[in-house]
Every structure is written in C-alpha cells, then in structure tokens.
Amino acid sequence: MIKAIAIDDESFALEVIKSHASRVPFLALEATYTDAILGLEYLKSNAVDLVFLDINMPDISGIDMAALIPKETLVVFTTAYSDYAVKGFELNALDYLLKPFNLSRFLKACQKAQEWMELQPKNESASLFVKTSEGQVRVDFSDLYYCEAQGNYVNFQLEREKIISRMTLSETEKLLPSHFVRTHRSFLANKNLVNKAERHQLHLGGHRVPISSSYLDEVMEKLKDQ
Numbered sequence: 001m002i003k004a005i006a007i008d009d010e011s012f013a014l015e016v017i018k019s020h021a022s023r024v025p026f027l028a029l030e031a032t033y034t035d036a037i038l039g040l041e042y043l044k045s046n047a048v049d050l051v052f053l054d055i056n057m058p059d060i061s062g063i064d065m066a067a068l069i070p071k072e073t074l075v076v077f078t079t080a081y082s083d084y085a086v087k088g089f090e091l092n093a094l095d096y097l098l099k100p101f102n103l104s105r106f107l108k109a110c111q112k113a114q115e116w117m118e119l120q121p122k123n124e125s126a127s128l129f130v131k132t133s134e135g136q137v138r139v140d141f142s143d144l145y146y147c148e149a150q151g152n153y154v155n156f157q158l159e160r161e162k163i164i165s166r167m168t169l170s171e172t173e174k175l176l177p178s179h180f181v182r183t184h185r186s187f188l189a190n191k192n193l194v195n196k197a198e199r200h201q202l203h204l205g206g207h208r209v210p211i212s213s214s215y216l217d218e219v220m221e222k223l224k225d226q
Helices: 011-021 036-045 062-066 082-090 103-119 169-175 216-224
Strands: 002-007 027-033 050-054 074-079 095-098 127-132 135-140 146-150 153-157 162-166 180-184 187-190 201-204 207-210
Touching (some): 002 103, 011 027, 027 036, 036 062, 050 062, 062 074, 095 103, 146 169, 180 207, 180 216
Parallel strands (some): 002 027, 050 074, 074 095
Antiparallel strands (some): 127 135, 146 187, 153 162, 180 187, 201 207
C-alpha cells in the first residue's frame, strides 16, 4: 500500500485527487492540505511514500517545497502550467500531472510509484543501532514492543527497559521492518508481539499501545495478515 498526501491551495483540486485516489486500490490518501506549511508539519511526524504537490501556491511554491521533503519520499507535481514540467523533472519528480488530469493519467502516476517502491530493497534486518547519551545501543526487533514519540525523542520500549534516542518517529518508522505498525501519530507497535487487540488499544505482553481512530482500519487490516 502506498501512503500518500496531497497539497494544493485549491480545495477543488484536492477533491479531484480524493476522488481519483478512492479508485486506486493500492493507494491510501491519508491527508490533504490547502496550507503547504501544515503539509510540511505532517511530513515531519509521519512516514509518507508519495506527495501529490501543486506547484503554483501562494505561501511557498511546490518547487521550493520539494527541496524540503525527505529525499526518500516520492513527489508527483500537479499544476495547470506546462512551463513547470522541465523544472519538475530537474528536481527528480516521479511524474508531472497537468491539470485537469483524468483517472487514467492519475492511475499511471500511481503505478509508477508502485513500481519504484517494489524495486527498493526492504529492511528486514534483525536489529538496528540507535544513538543515546551513552553511545550507540543495539535494539533487537524481536525484543522491541513499541516506539513512542516524546517531543524530539523516541522511546524504544523493550520488555523491562526503555532506550531513548533523539530522532523523530517518522525517521524511526523508515528504519523498522514491515511488522511494525503505526497505531497513533505517536506510536509504532510490533504486531508480532500483540496478544490482544481492542478498538482503542493493543496489548503487547504487559504493555498497552493506543490506537487512534484515523489508524484503526489500517491496524486491524495489518493484524489480519499475521
């Protein structure tokens, strides 16, 4: 599943993207923004695979904003002005959708994103090292119950130990293997250690991890895959 957001200062343009996205089974449009700054804030705390980004916006142009988006996040520019196409591809944009674009053209861009992601190596290592005040500490994924964002830090919760590292939860999510599931804007849970799932929380041994309503369907779907 491709996680995506859309940023465009025109509400109508976002409604078109929402409509098209609802027809693409492998695309999850998780948020839309008419305010580019709010979109950037979302990207700071959420791992996103793809951004549909308008170019001609009042506060910050899509061209300038693209330079602020994490390099591993794919960008598809959307604009009514064909003059921007060359500049868009100079910034290594995945694709360029010229408004008004139909479902077929939108689907083609999504398929390009899917193909690109399938070619990327998957992180299925058994552990990672995180930087703490005491140096680099190894965290084994099999022993990691959940990760919790706490301000500018992330708490890696083991059974009886916490490891604190200065990083964002979005950065952490990109380092974890596929069996870690986002349950809340501040939590990632190891689905392999879940022994009970309720509507508002997961039980992992003696630990509890909240589930926010916006992530509930995704969490339950991923738990089915075990």
